[in-house]
Amino acid sequence: MAVPRNLSGLERIWTPMLNALGDIAQIVAAFASVAALLIALQANQLANKTRSESYEQQEKSHQLEREIAEKNEKFSKQAADRERLRDQREIASNMQAWWVYRETEYGKQWGIVLSTTGPVNSVFFDVRLTVLNKGEEQREKIAMVPPGQYFIPSVFKESKYSTGQPVLDKPKLISAEEIEKYQPLLHAANYVVKQIEFRDQLGQQWLWTLKEGLTSL
Structure with a gap:
């Protein structure tokens, strides 16, 4: 950046430095924005992963509940069949x-x-x-x-x-x-x-x- 000619000597020294600091601040701000964006992306990915894992866990839990219910129903039917056959056997033994x-x-x-x-x-x-x-x-x-x-x-x-x-x-x-x-x-x-x-x-x-x-x- 060009320095104006009518500036004093001290101003001639500090003005470029201040301008450079402004540029650095902008760069830092830009990096901070990028970092914030990356953090946000990572947080979003983590949230998506957490939701996906939670959904999979819920599906596994529901599947386990269904399997338990099916087994209980099967056992109940087998018990009912055994009881029915036992009653029939008692009659048949006549x-x-x-x-x-x-x-x-x-x-x-x-x-x-x-x-x-x-x-x-x-x-x-x-x-x-x-x-x-x-x-x-x-x-x-x-x-x-x-x-x-x-x-x-x-x-x-x-x-x-x-x-x-x-x-x-x-x-x-x-x-x-x-x-x-x-x-x-x-x-x-x-x-x-x-x-x-x-x-x-x-x-x-x-x-x-x-x-x-x-x-x-």
């Missing part, structure tokens, strides 16, 4: 069958007692029995069995005096007093109820076997 006999004027009368009574009664469908009848495997199918006790006679096709192979006749409802007239066959290898397959009133299929007991299918 289905029982065993060989019996009694003495009559014509000799021994053989047959199977089929019982479906219990604390909670139910109707059973598609009942299929597999038995040994005088050593021969035979099957009996009953479409529907209401609650009660039934007797399935083992009879001879030709006559009641026949000594051939007996077969199972149709079941008939009997009273508890009538059942008391029969004796269970406890150790008869030729007269065995091997398995019972049936369906309960809720549609669940069940299988009882001599070896495995009661299982759901």
